[in-house]
Amino acid sequence: MQYRTFPGIDKPVSILGFGAMRMPTKSAAPSDIDEEKAIAMIRHAIDNGVNYVDTAYVYHNSCSEGLLAKALKDGYREKVFLADKMPMWCAVKPEEGGLDAIFQRQLDRLETDVIDMYLLHNMNTPYWQMALDMNAVEWLQQKKAEGKVRYIGFSFHDTPEKFREILDAAPWDFCQIQLNFMDRDFQAGEEGLRYAASKGIPVVIMEPLKGGRLVNNIPPTVQEIWDSSPVQRTAPEWGLRWVANHPEVMCVLSGMNTIEQVEENLRIMKDAAPNSLTADEVALIEKAGDEYNNKIKASCTGCRYCLPCPMNIEIPRVINIYNQWHVFHDAIASKKYWELPDDRKPFNCVGCKACEGKCPQSLPIASVMREMTEIFQPEKLKK
Template identity: 40%
Template sequence: MGPEESKTVMQYRTDKKGNKISILGYGCMRFTKKGTSIDLGRAEKEVMEAIESGVNYFDTAYVYGGSEVTLGEILKRNSCREKVYIATKLPHYMVKSKSSLEKYFQEQLKRLQTDYVDYYLMHMLTDIDTWERLKALGVEDWIKEKMDSGQIRNIGFSYHGNTDMFIKLVDAYDWDFCQIQYNYIDEHSQAGRRGLDYASKKGIPVIVMEPLRGGRLVNLLPEKAKEIFKQDSRNRTPAEWAFRWLWNQESVTSVLSGMNSLEMIRENIRVASEVKVDEFTKEDFALIDQVKSEINKNIKVGCTGCGYCMPCHKGVDIPGAFHSYNMIYSENRKSGWRDYIMCTVMRKTPSSASQCVDCGKCEKHCPQNIEIRKELKNVKKELETPVYKIAKAAVGLFKLW
């Protein structure tokens, strides 16, 4: 028996085993925080609001600091483990042996306070070579053991990369599901529409992450793009347009949203209750095309803020630096500069782009294949101006005082 269906208006799509998954999934990487730690009280209210409204798919991972522990505690406190599907991810890049597969998995079960995982993913499987390395360690036998025992109910992988490699990975194993970055900007990049449709035709459910491109399709939209949305008489927000574009496609099983406010949860649930497959008109597609055109004119670095490049051993806030850099062009220089001051100087430990020592470790983990070192130099050139240095020195003196 799967999670109980809600009496709310949430809609569901069925996976290959007949499980009904809410079309809106809860991305737990961005749980509400107080300072640098997850705010358990607020996160609990938000998670329970989502569950009571019919959201039943919760996505977390071993490397999402505190996320698994928080989700497990919330589900235990409210006795609702059986009402939801838990999806979490194996940090295969940390795995050195078959025994370490078991070590990480058991640690995850303990964190989540459960004895099984509904949907288990190879986290950020990058290419066939990576999968072959895991096979050599015995991952296929390990997966079979866990599936036979019921400790893992469905096995899949999450992916960032190009379409051709995605298709090869889809064909490399009998996967139960997969997870890809997909949105109207990435329609023909990453796994893309071709990858989405390929997986779907093979009967593999597709979970979508980064529907708003790390907030870029809302917070970093160019003013002209915002105006295009505003001119539409239906008064839809940019986020609503992005979600509707995804749910318009039958191949999309569920869309993850990193929801961290009750308002965001309620709005997303409202939209999820209204959408229909193939509801987009020619005019709707034309509007999205206009917005895409405006976005592509302004964005300098295609960073989604996923944080896989972090932590930098020299303390650089890489996603924060790129966010500020993009703001110069998507909003204005003042906004970008102010944001950069906030994310690099107004902290206990400075995190400026100029702290980069060109080691390149971050680039090995970037799902977007960004030339991080090169772009950080651009950030330094554009944002670390004489005025910035004065502000940095002033803040430093204030800290000493």
């Protein structure tokens, strides 16, 4: 395992981190985690050098933290940096009880007294304003002073300008951004990565493979690019190595959901040193990213923040089909559309846009629902 050392962080951090947002489940319900498989995966990763584990209050319908508590028993808690997050969209709800109540709930779920890496979750323009209104930064600093958290940061989904504003607003110990070879100029992007580095702030990376979109159902034109390389690597290896190639990156989170993915990522990251790719390899990877950008119309990562939909539409599933249709125009995408239950199909959208306010990618979800209906069931369009 490769480790990265940054000033202000007391020990080296593994370049591969375990993201506990996409763990295996026994059914379609996110809360129905397959505990035996998930615990085995997490412990196997730690046994092989991973020392950063990331969760959040809302992951797996608020069941991720409890699963991690079980996985980190038997001495595993002491082996890792444990990361968790404060969701401002929950903190503003009176029934949640405010910042202190949510934080105590997290400590209880995790069965720990201290959270190593604590972030304001999904900072964008509205959520940052909520944080300011609730004095959340000062609250974080107080928790750090009390020894309840060790390092304070934020995860981010908004414009480069907003990233700079938030990064400059407090003495952050670290931050977390979305970055992959397709999203080089999206949200904070490489520009934000470099700006954080200029301030001496280490960066954790999420969505390095864009929720798996960069390694599944690879378009033929992208596969041709991979096949043209003198050095043959798998799509996950190209993607993860591109992110890890940046010396500014402290840790790359991967939402692994099979033991095979854990094994593959461990293999890839064991020698994913900074600046280890050649200039030609970097150019090849970024050419593949450009090809994806030319094809995919809605950059959904499957984070599920848009749910629940008031009309019960399975928004991430619909957008995934939407992108597959525009990339492939094939029978598989059509079949997946018709497999949707009628009460979950996009024609049920009433255009309330509640989902759009929660989407980290700022996707025009209501327009996507209408376009999908136009493609497959135009007779269902609401006038």
